[in-house]
Amino acid sequence: xxxxxxxxxxxxxxxxxxxxxxxxxxxxxxxxxxxxxxxxxxxxxxxxxxxxxxxxxxxxxxxxxxxxxxxxxxxxxxxxxxxxxxxxxxxxxxxxxxxxxxxxxxxxxxxxxxxxxxxxxxxxxxxxxxxxxxxxxxxxxxxxxxxxxxxxxxxxxxxxxxxxxxxxxxxxxxxxxxxxxxxxxxxxxxxxxxxxxxxxxxxxxxxxxxxxxxxxxxxxxxxxxxxxxxxxxxxxxxxxxxxxxxxxxxxxxxxxxxxxxxxxxxxxxxxxxxxxxxxxxxxxxxxxxxxxxxxxxxxxxxxxxxxxxxxxxxxxxxxxxxxxxxxxxxxxxxxxxxxxxxxxxxxxxxxxxxxxxxxxxxxxxxxxxxxxxxxxxxxxxxxxxxxx
Amino acid sequence: xxxxxxxxxxxxxxxxxxxxxxxxxxxxxxxxxxxxxxxxxxxxxxxxxxxxxxxxxxxxxxxxxxxxxxxxxxxxxxxxxxxxxxxxxxxxxxxxxxxxxxxxxxxxxxxxxxxxxxxxxxxxxxxxxxxxxxxxxxxxxxxxxxx
Numbered sequence: 239x240x241x242x243x244x245x246x247x248x249x250x251x252x253x254x255x256x257x258x259x260x261x262x263x264x265x266x267x268x269x270x271x272x273x274x275x276x277x278x279x280x281x282x283x284x285x286x287x288x289x290x291x292x293x294x295x296x297x298x299x300x301x302x303x304x305x306x307x308x309x310x311x312x313x314x315x316x317x318x319x320x321x322x323x324x325x326x327x328x329x330x331x332x333x334x335x336x337x338x339x340x341x342x343x344x345x346x347x348x349x350x351x352x353x354x355x356x357x358x359x360x361x362x363x364x365x366x367x368x369x370x371x372x373x374x375x376x377x378x379x380x381x382x383x384x385x386x387x388x389x390x391x392x393x394x395x396x397x398x399x400x401x402x403x404x405x406x407x408x409x410x411x412x413x414x415x416x417x418x419x420x421x422x423x424x425x426x427x428x429x430x431x432x433x434x435x436x437x438x439x440x441x442x443x444x445x446x447x448x449x450x451x452x453x454x455x456x457x458x459x460x461x462x463x464x465x466x467x468x469x470x471x472x473x474x475x476x477x478x479x480x481x482x483x484x485x486x487x488x489x490x491x492x493x494x495x496x497x498x499x500x501x502x503x504x505x506x507x508x509x510x511x512x513x514x515x516x517x518x519x520x521x522x523x524x525x526x527x528x529x530x531x532x533x534x535x536x537x538x539x540x541x542x543x544x545x546x547x548x549x550x551x552x553x554x555x556x557x558x559x560x561x562x563x564x565x566x567x568x569x570x571x572x573x574x575x576x577x578x579x580x581x582x583x584x585x586x587x588x589x590x591x592x593x594x595x596x597x598x599x600x601x602x603x604x605x606x607x608x609x610x611x612x613x614x615x616x617x618x619x620x621x622x623x624x625x626x
Numbered sequence: 627x628x629x630x631x632x633x634x635x636x637x638x639x640x641x642x643x644x645x646x647x648x649x650x651x652x653x654x655x656x657x658x659x660x661x662x663x664x665x666x667x668x669x670x671x672x673x674x675x676x677x678x679x680x681x682x683x684x685x686x687x688x689x690x691x692x693x694x695x696x697x698x699x700x701x702x703x704x705x706x707x708x709x710x711x712x713x714x715x716x717x718x719x720x721x722x723x724x725x726x727x728x729x730x731x732x733x734x735x736x737x738x739x740x741x742x743x744x745x746x747x748x749x750x751x752x753x754x755x756x757x758x759x760x761x762x763x764x765x766x767x768x769x770x771x772x773x
Contacts, residue, residue, distance in 0.1 A: 310689040313724035382638055389647055396659075403661035403738070409724040418661065441637050448630035549687040549730045 258286070263610065265294050270614065271368060272621030276598070283606045288599045292592075295625040303585035308334045308552050311582075313409035318587055319623035320406060321364055324350075324357040325565035326572075326587070326623075327411040332492060332561040333574035334413045334582075338554040345538045346415035347494035352531045353401070353410055354493070354563075355524040356394050356428075359435060361566035362517050362524075363391040366442065369514075369615035373455045383442060390438050393431045400424055412548040415541030425532050432525045439521055446514075456510035460601045460613035463508055470597045474568025474590055475520060476617060479505045479512035486564035498530045510616040520566075551580055567591050567618055589623040658740050663723045665741040666716055668760040669734065676706035676760065677735035678714065687730035692720035705763050716754045718744060 264275040273294035279287035299318055303311050315330040316323030328350055335342060367387030395405045402408040402418050410416055446452045462472070467480035477484055485502040487495045503519035505512035543550070558575040568590030577583040594617050602610055649656055658664070669677045680697035698712035725738050746752065 306689055310687070310726070313689055313722060313726065317722075392647075399662060400659045401661070403659070403663040403725065404723065407722065409726075421661065445634040445637050449634060450627060450630065547729045549726050 261607075265291070270611075271619055272624075274614075274619065274621055274624070276610070276614075278607065278610065280607065285605055285607060285610060286603050288602045288610075290595060290598060292595070292621070293625050295621045297622075297626065299587060299626040300585050303330075303582055305581065307580045308413050308554055308582065309549055311585075312411050312413070313407075316407040316409060317622065318589065318626050319565065319567070319570070319591070319620050321620045321622075322357050322361040322566045323407050324353045324410060325563050325570050327408070328354060328493070329561050329563040329570050329572040330574070330585075331411045331413050332563070333559050333572045334552070334554055334576075336559045336561060337557040337574065337576045338413070338552060340414045340542050340552075342415055342542055343539045344494065344536045345419075346540045346542075348497075348531050348535055349416050349420070349540065350411065350493050351495060351498070352428075352528060352535075353398070353408075355527045355531075356397060358524045358566045359432070359521060359528075360391045360394040360398075362521050363387040363394070363435075365517065365566075365615075365618045366514075367391075369612075369618070370446070372611040372615040373452075383445060386438065386442065390435050393434065397424070397428055397431055400427065412541065413552045413554075414543055415539070417541075417548045419540045420535075425535070428528065429532060432528050436522065436525050439518065443518065453511065455609075455612050456514060456616070459510045459605065459609050460616060461507070461509045462597055462601055464506075466597065466600055467508070470593070470600065472568065472594045472597050474565070474594065475513055475516045476568065476594055476597070478503060479516045480508040481506040486562055486569060490562070492561070492563060498527050500527050510612055513616045554578070554582075562588070565590050567620065567623070568594055570623075587623075587626050589626060591617075591619040591621070591623045592626075595619050595624055658742065662740055662742075663725045663738040665739050665744060665754070666721075666727065666759055667737045667739040668714065668756065669737060670705075670761055670763065674705055674764045676704070676710050677733050678711045679707060679709050679733055679735070680711040680714075681732065683730040683732060684727035684736055687726040689724060689726065690720045690722050692717045692722075693727060711756070714756045714759060716759065718746075718752045718754055 259280045261278045261280055262275060263278055264270045265273045267274075270276075275291040275294070277289040277291065278285050297317070299314070302314060306314060312327045312331055315326045318326045364387065367384035370383035371381055398408060399405050400421055401424060402410045410418060462476060462480045464481045467477050467482055472480075473484075481504060483502060483504045486492070487500070488502055500523040501519070503516045503523070505515050554576045556576060556578045558573070560571060560573045562569050562571040569588065570590050571588030573586040573588070574582050575584040598614065598617065602613055605613065671677050680695055682695060682697070685693040685695060694713070694715045694717070695711045696713040697709060700706050700708050700710050704710060723738065727736050728738050
């Protein structure tokens with residue numbers, strides 16, 4: 239195919255006398271949170287169109303699942319959404335357990351909720367830090383919040399290292415339970431860490447909440463109306479910031495979420511500030527759930543096959559199911575078809591970021607280029623999960 | 627208008643008197659926790675014989691296909707049992723440090739060690755073989771010190 243070498247000149251003079259400009263943002267853009275290419279059409283400083291190009295991080299996760307046994311894949315599942323590795327592992331093992339009708343012991347269920355909520359805290363820390371850094375110097379040196387948030391996230395990762403032996407990609411879940419029980423002194427460390435993070439949240443809020451520049455960058459920027467949110471099918475904090483009161487943890491309880499009390503924050507504005515507020519409340523609610531778990535952790539086995547190694551094969555009969563989990567970014571779903579063999583016949587991920595990203599072309603046009611990064615940061619995409 | 631800025635700067639100012647959390651990395655190492663899953667180690671038993679019996683369960687359990695081994699009968703020249711792994715390779719760039727090899731091993735021959743400094747200068751060095759994985763035989767200097 240012959241390549242068109244003429245420089246691309248667009249001469250649509252349909253607005254006040256200047257020409258439109260096509261600009262690539264990404265795939266290697268420092269504020270894109272990953273390899274994401276947005277083709278922006280600009281009229282001066284204003285964005286009038288966005289084309290999203292994804293797929294730079296595609297790793298054939300769904301095909302890979304067909305080649306790995308049910309006991310092997312959980313350690314790989316964490317690599318779809320590497321910022322919140324625990325949630326995708328949970329979705330996969332839940333799907334296998336539902337088909338195989340495996341009863342998971344109560345202690346394992348509580349440990350799963352514990353790590354899922356700690357993971358939400360860690361993921362939201364990373365979101366807040368990177369988002370504030372994207373918006374940059376306006377916040378009195380945007381890297382300040384970033385470093386503070388990373389510092390607190392490290393504490394959660396230390397907890398995960400104590401529990402599982404890994405800091406980012408854990409392999410904590412196994413079909414029928416969890417692989418590791420809490421080590422000596424973990425509960426005390428955990429309490430200390432969440433107390434510290436709760437106190438530090440006040441520091442972040444003191445720096446951001448009333449900051450004029452922060453409000454200018456976020457208030458009324460990237461408004462997702464309730465109708466748009468429902469039509470596009472976004473989920474998670476974005477959906478709740480647009481006024482839809484929906485949280486899978488409460489509305490379709492999985493694992494053992496029915497045992498815990500927590501509030502689901504809802505904001506109606508649908509702008510970046512509303513999304514920030516929703517996530518700040520989620521921080522606290524996650525911490526509250528962690529406290530409840532630590533207070534009443536039941537004794538007992540941590541796996542449905544106590545004493546059996548995690549790599550021992552499980553028998554999953556023929557069947558198919560869809561499980562969904564409320565991850566930090568929204569609904570993480572796993573559709574699993576089993577044909578009775580040691581490996582799944584087919585597996586499909588529903589990535590929360592993938593669906594959330596679909597809202598960008600509706601909300602970005604009309605904003606300036608600087609707002610694009612603010613909006614994208616507030617959507618909180620993780621491209622490992624988008625491309626899978 | 628000005629009050630929020632004062633609040634924010636007071637916050638950052640307070641941090642000047644806090645203990646720094648950063649670590650002077652190459653000089654000062656971050657300690658790992660007991661469960662840390664780092665570079666694998668092949669063990670020897672109390673008589674100094676290699677524990678590995680080359681059953682290949684680790685290679686089967688490995689989700690990333692990182693382990694390759696060849697079994698051989700011991701003709702008496704190797705400090706090992708009657709059947710041992712003549713060739714035992716772990717591909718460093720494939721290994722995901724999940725720890726399934728450790729769980730699968732029936733004779734507790736392979737363990738996840740604590741070494742996390744795994745950078746190398748050449749792509750030939752991406753494969754760990756027995757000289758790097760196996761703990762040194764009693765009475766011999768460790769062979770894996772060459773970097």
